[in-house]
């Protein structure tokens with residue numbers, strides 16, 4: 001970036017930049033604000049407000065009635081809980097497994113490493129839809145030993161929604177690229193000091209990997225939270241149903257008597273808030289980690 | 298106690314051979330400096346000793362034990378890297394204590410050793426800082442501290458000072474020298490700076506293109522360079538080389554001359570010089586004196602002077618178009634184009650074979 005050659009010009013540019021950013025922020029925030037405001041209003045007022053700016057303001061008859069009604073139609077809380085559980089467990093396991101395999105691809109030398117890495121990269125281009133049915137066949141026959149003993153078939157469980165998504169090529173690729181960019185002397189210095197590879201992973205590499213952990217976590221979170229096709233196929237019981245499939249069931253309850261827009265907005269608000277909360281949390285962690293280590297992604 | 302022996306060590310990256318049969322012996326407590334031009338394999342050699350690179354062929358022994366297949370941590374070495382390689386997410390104390398923490402040394406001992414190292418390196422006040430808050434010199438201290446606390450048998454340094462500015466480099470150079478005296482450990486130090494090599498080393502190993510050109514004490518190498526490469530590599534400015542004709546060989550001396558060089562008698566070492574008619578004369582810039590043109594063994598005119606204060610570097614164009622550099626140990630003002638004569642003591646010159654650039658003359662004093 002060039003230095004400002006005169007202060008007025010610089011000030012003007014700064015103002016312009018902030019105006020542009022604010023406009024963009026507002027454009028992105030509008031749908032969210034509209035959704036949340038509408039979820040607080042009775043349908044009649046909600047529809048009337050759409051013709052004016054009131055649509056974005058908490059005015060008129062404000063209540064949580066829509067939320068109550070939504071809960072009485074379907075167990076939204078359970079759906080959100082299911083999704084959060086599946087998503088967070090998958091994210092945590094995925095960060096662990098993919099960073100470990102990324103570590104191995106980036107730092108360890110072993111026979112067939114490069115070939116295997118190419119194969120992993122190649123999995124990028126396989127659309128999920130093409131492997132959904134084979135995956136169904138496999139998971140429906142997998143054994144399991146749990147508290148209630150031995151069983152066959154993973155359908156209608158949490159694990160069938162979690163395990164297949166722990167490792168994926170993109171996440172491994174992200175880690176490999178990031179690890180290869182870390183100064184190799186740090187790893188070598190640690191090796192000379194007498195660390196095991198596991199210690200290098202845990203004490204050196206992971207603490208310096210805030211940016212890539214955050215990126216991988218957000219990508220994985222979004223994929224998992226938005227899961228629809230796979231749980232549609234493998235989960236029939238309400239007990240394990242995630243939010244996106246729940247949304248479908250929620251819509252189906254309307255066929256008898258007209259659509260309740262307020263309740264839909266309430267449902268959507270409830271399933272959107274966790275995503276936003278997670279995103280903000282990760283963003284902070286990301287900034288904190290960059291500030292602490294001085295290692296940028 | 299640590300003696301290190303490299304026997305016929307080779308290293309290839311794929312098909313490219315980088316280290317081509319290196320033999321080095323390092324005595325206990327010796328400070329060995331490996332010098333050579335960029336890309337000659339210095340770092341590779343050091344990393345092989347550290348265990349960060351496999352040894353393709355040959356053996357590495359430390360205290361009589363073959364280390365070829367040992368992990369770096371089992372070799373009793375500590376290494377200081379050119380880029381410092383201190384961990385950015387740890388404080389200075391944590392960095393220095395890292396090796397001890399890893400090896401499960403209790404906290405009291407750890408603190409004791411870290412404080413001791415901090416005292417030696419004068420960085421007690423830095424212990425709670427993060428690396429991002431340190432200057433280059435301070436970072437290098439931390440890296441050295443991390444090496445010290447583990448009491449390694451051998452210290453390995455890979456150009457530890459090359460990222461520092463000139464004055465800091467000199468300070469740190471002296472500190473490393475003192476450190477060696479106080480720790481009395483074996484040290485292997487890689488650099489391409491010949492001043493560091495001359496000042497720090499008990500023994501210098503000159504490496505070129507993956508082969509040892511010569512090894513020995515700094516003064517040995519300076520006074521009796523085995524070949525023109527070593528001769529030109531050590532000493533600044535570089536040695537001047539002049540092609541000469543040889544005749545009048547007797548027991549001790551040989552007379553050399555060329556069209557611009559008055560005949561002089563040079564002592565030879567009784568080496569097989571009898572059949573030669575050509576040789577190369579090596580003249581260190583420091584051994585040249587400026588005299589009146591009529592008194593000069595060599596004559597030419599000044600084309601450039603650099604006044605460094607205590608020393609003046611003069612570039613002189615000889616009659617036959619060759620240039621030589623003279624380093625005069627006082628400040629002198631010389632106008633360009635001035636005709637000038639050069640004198641030197643024939644006993645101080647070096648003579649090299651013009652076929653294989655090997656050292657031929659004896660050099661007394």
Ligand SMILES: Nc1ncnc2c1ncn2[C@@H]1O[C@H](COP(=O)(O)OP(=O)(O)OP(=O)(O)O)[C@@H](O)[C@H]1O
Nearest residue numbers: 310315333334335336337338339340341342488489
């Ligand atoms: N991992 C590697 N793979 C392939 N070639 C390598 C590798 N490491 C080093 N080399 C090659 O080996 C040669 C010696 O490299 P090395 O780093 O030992 O040089 P150096 O003497 O330390 O040079 P410098 O003074 O620039 O640090 C170079 O030609 C380099 O390109």
Ligand SMILES: [Mg+2]
Nearest residue numbers: 339340341456
């Ligand atoms: Mg090097």
